[in-house]
Amino acid sequence: xxxxxxxAQDELFALRLDRSAPDLWPMLDALYGHRPDYPAFRTALLxxxxxxxxxxxxxxxxxxxxxxxxxxxxxxxDMAGYVFYIDRFAGxxxxxxxKLDYLSDLGITYVHFxxxxxxxxxxxxxxxxxxxxxxxxPALGTMADFEQVSAALRARGMSLCIDxxxxxxxxxxxxxxxxxxxxxxxxxxxxxxxxPDLAQRYEQRLVQVFPDNAPGSFTHYPEFGKWVWTTFNExxxxxxWANPQVFLEITRIMLFLANRGVDVLRLDAVAFLWKRIxxxxxxxxxxxxxxxxxxxxxxxxxxxxxxxxxAIVGPAEMLxxxxxxxxxxxxxxxxxxxxxxxxxxxxxxxxxxxLMGHVLATHFPQTLTNATYATYIRCHDDIGWAVxxxxxAAVGLSGPAHRAFLSAFYEGSFPGSFAKxxxxxxxxxxxxxxxxxxxxxxxxLETALAAEDAAGVDLAxxxxxLGHALIASFGGIPLIYMGDELALLNDDSYLNNPAQAHDSRxxxxxxxxxxxxxxxxxxxxxxxxxxxxxxxxLARRRATPGLHSxxxxxxxxxxNTGIFAFQRLAPAGPVLCLFNMTEVWQHLxxxxxxxxxxxxxxxxxxxxxxxxxxxxVSLPPYARVWLT
Numbered sequence: 001x002x003x004x005x006x007x008a009q010d011e012l013f014a015l016r017l018d019r020s021a022p023d024l025w026p027m028l029d030a031l032y033g034h035r036p037d038y039p040a041f042r043t044a045l046l047x048x049x050x051x052x053x054x055x056x057x058x059x060x061x062x063x064x065x066x067x068x069x070x071x072x073x074x075x076x077x078d079m080a081g082y083v084f085y086i087d088r089f090a091g092x093x094x095x096x097x098x099k100l101d102y103l104s105d106l107g108i109t110y111v112h113f114x115x116x117x118x119x120x121x122x123x124x125x126x127x128x129x130x131x132x133x134x135x136x137x138p139a140l141g142t143m144a145d146f147e148q149v150s151a152a153l154r155a156r157g158m159s160l161c162i163d164x165x166x167x168x169x170x171x172x173x174x175x176x177x178x179x180x181x182x183x184x185x186x187x188x189x190x191x192x193x194x195x196p197d198l199a200q201r202y203e204q205r206l207v208q209v210f211p212d213n214a215p216g217s218f219t220h221y222p223e224f225g226k227w228v229w230t231t232f233n234e235x236x237x238x239x240x241w242a243n244p245q246v247f248l249e250i251t252r253i254m255l256f257l258a259n260r261g262v263d264v265l266r267l268d269a270v271a272f273l274w275k276r277i278x279x280x281x282x283x284x285x286x287x288x289x290x291x292x293x294x295x296x297x298x299x300x301x302x303x304x305x306x307x308x309x310x311a312i313v314g315p316a317e318m319l320x321x322x323x324x325x326x327x328x329x330x331x332x333x334x335x336x337x338x339x340x341x342x343x344x345x346x347x348x349x350x351x352x353x354x355l356m357g358h359v360l361a362t363h364f365p366q367t368l369t370n371a372t373y374a375t376y377i378r379c380h381d382d383i384g385w386a387v388x389x390x391x392x393a394a395v396g397l398s399g400p401a402h403r404a405f406l407s408a409f410y411e412g413s414f415p416g417s418f419a420k421x422x423x424x425x426x427x428x429x430x431x432x433x434x435x436x437x438x439x440x441x442x443x444x445l446e447t448a449l450a451a452e453d454a455a456g457v458d459l460a461x462x463x464x465x466l467g468h469a470l471i472a473s474f475g476g477i478p479l480i481y482m483g484d485e486l487a488l489l490n491d492d493s494y495l496n497n498p499a500q501a502h503d504s505r506x507x508x509x510x511x512x513x514x515x516x517x518x519x520x521x522x523x524x525x526x527x528x529x530x531x532x533x534x535x536x537x538l539a540r541r542r543a544t545p546g547l548h549s550x551x552x553x554x555x556x557x558x559x560n561t562g563i564f565a566f567q568r569l570a571p572a573g574p575v576l577c578l579f580n581m582t583e584v585w586q587h588l589x590x591x592x593x594x595x596x597x598x599x600x601x602x603x604x605x606x607x608x609x610x611x612x613x614x615x616x617v618s619l620p621p622y623a624r625v626w627l628t
Contacts, residue, residue, distance in 0.1 A: 349409040375472075
């Protein structure tokens with residue numbers, strides 16, 4: 001009997017399976033191949049991938065093909081991101097539809113909805129304690145609303161990013177409820193121990209994430225006699241990724257969300273996925289095997305989807321999330337450039353770029369394979385001063401003293417500081433003092449306005465635009481956190497909310513000020529100047545092909561330590577990006593500038609010629625220049 005003809009869609013699936021099989025099966029063989037249930041797991045995973053592909057809407061399959069043909073789509077200079085909590089930006093999901101013109105006008109092509117999947121009631125760690133991955137938070141809308149918004153974004157050429165929490169679920173999740181009732185299958189979805197002995201052995205090396213309000217990493221539940229691993233909060237139960245059924249369940253969820261129109265999945269808390277006794281249980285080798293395998297599943301059944309891996313760790317630990325060694329080009333497509341953010345604030349406070357240049361040149365490669373950074377100056381989270389003692393010593397600083405200086409400066413207690421922030425999760429044992437605060441308040445605008453200091457206001461605005469120009473040019477997708485384009489200040493109203501008062505991060509999660517946004521399109525208020533300046537920066541980024549993220553970034557070192565400089569290594573000639581990190585004029589020899597490959601002396605950022613004077617290029621306070 002003749003075989004039934006293979007459909008074009010089945011053939012396409014088979015080709016993509018063949019393409020990604022070398023990235024998938026060796027990882028899963030290493031993780032789970034020793035288990036007797038492994039053959040059944042492989043069969044179930046293949047079925048899951050094929051079912052997800054068969055269910056994928058036709059317009060998304062067309063997008064899959066387009067992105068297969070244009071694999072650099074997310075590396076292009078027209079990519080610019082905007083990050084917000086839906087309720088604080090637009091009230092509801094459908095409310096977002098009325099705000100798309102605003103985003104388009106700003107120049108946004110990538111939209112990140114902060115946690116929007118159904119959270120547990122009450123304290124949900126800002127939405128990261130998820131009880132149902134297949135439903136939208138009912139306060140925001142429905143999955144049908146979500147699909148409507150994702151389609152509207154897609155029609156405008158905007159990519160949609162949402163959070164998928166991989167390390168844990170809420171204790172109210174259906175799996176956790178079954179585990180609580182004693183179901184051994186679902187108890188094996190989590191890390192649960194019958195006695196405290198093993199938990200105590202693990203605890204010896206673990207680092208507490210929230211020592212103030214959630215000390216320890218385990219919670220005892222007498223009602224069902226287990227010690228449960230709870231890295232972040234009592235209500236967030238860590239998943240057992242050593243169980244292949246967890247991998248299978250998360251793959252199903254991942255592809256379900258992809259088929260609802262998600263373009264980018266921000267994989268939350270990935271560093272913690274694999275537990276090994278005697279270690280910190282962070283960034284273990286198996287984590288990278290898991291993440292490569294998950295990405296391979298996406299490339300097979302939803303190739304338009306890419307992964308942003310959230311690992312806020314030091315450079316040596318972060319880079320593998322973008323693929324190093326055997327995982328090169330095969331793991332995450334995006335990862336946060338936390339070091340760029342930390343070093344920006346450090347150089348602003350010290351007026352010295354030596355540490356910034358040292359860290360970014362020493363620890364980060366000039367190019368990445370099929371991956372890039374998510375660059376940002378502020379986000380929804382606190383700032384931890386991730387400066388090692390070794391890096392500080394390399395430029396003549398004391399690590400502990402420099403970290404203490406930065407905390408004091410941005411809290412606003414250091415003499416002469418322009419900043420106004422708040423401490424977050426002070427760890428007296430380690431001296432770790434993290435900082436909360438909006439971009440504008442940390443950059444000095446709140447202090448200057450309160451003092452009616454017009455010159456201080458001008459300087460604060462220039463600091464904000466300096467930061468936006470930095471993340472727009474460094475290489476990667478620049479992410480603007482909601483309100484930073486309007487210079488919104490700290491919002492201390494969170495102190496009146498008992499559910500938020502313990503968490504100073506709510507100070508930089510304000511509600512969008514839409515009347516202010518409307519007024520910012522004209523005039524010369526601080527908000528208008530920042531909005532118009534940010535919009536211009538993104539427009540010039542789009543118009544500058546040399547800022548494609550596939551081109552390398554090479555840190556260069558002028559003798560003037562008040563200036564941070566790098567080359568974007570475009571084939572047509574480098575773009576030399578210069579940033580005056582001080583509030584006074586700085587100068588560079590013209591010969592040095594020309595030695596970096598600059599031939600035209602044209603500033604791509606302002607689209608004007610740059611004139612040297614007596615062999616010197618002069619930069620005003622907080623100047624930013626993209627020289628070609």
